[in-house]
Amino acid sequence: MALRFEHKEYVLEKELIEINEEQATPEELDEYQKHCNDATKVSCIMVATITPELQRIYEDYWTYKMNKDLMEKYHQRARQEKYKVVKSIITSKMKYREYVNNHVQRMHRYVDRLVKLNVNLNEELAIDIVLHSLPSCYDQFILIYHLNNKENNLAQL
Incomplete structure (x- = not known):
């Protein structure tokens, strides 16, 4: 977020x-210097926000190389976590005698986790998945929900 803001x-x-530098135009020199300054600042931010173990590994890396290396190392782990959360959300059913509020909150946490993992899950699909996870005794509620055509978000559901 800080990088986006800046x-x-x-x-x-x-x-x-x-x-x-001898053959570069003044514009190219300015662009290079700006990129170099920005990369230095971002590298410092990145190193300051990772674990001490990773700090020792990446303290001399430029931002681009550090990001590329981290993405390669952790992409597979993130992919596995996405699979695990998707599996949980699509197989989740409200348990017998469970409060609907607790169930919907759990489902909402799954959706939030997927969003943090960069899964493009729109609000409408998330609501449909939650409604599908309810037991048949909620069929009347689901029917009324769809007939009302109210545009609710997951928190309002």
């Missing part, structure tokens, strides 16, 4: 390439 996200995706 308009410095580009340093994660654009590698800093050395330029020949």
Whole structure:
């Protein structure tokens, strides 16, 4: 969020390439210097916010390389977590004698976790999944919900 606010996200995706200062135009020098300064600041932020063990590994990395390496290391773990949460949310059913509020809150936590894992799950689909997870005794509620055509979000549900 800090990078987005400061308009410095580009340093994660654009590698800093050395330029020949003698042959570069003033605009190219300015752009290179800005990129270098931004990459230094972002590297400091990244290193400051990771575990001490990872700090020792990445303290001399440039931002682009650090981001690329971290993505390669943790992509598979994130993919496994996405699978686990998706499996949980689509197989979840409200338990016998469970309060509906507790069940919906659990489902809401699954949705929130998927959003944090960059799964594009729109509100309408999330609500449909939650409604599907309710037992048949809620069929009347689901029917009325759909007939009313109210645009509720998951928290309002």
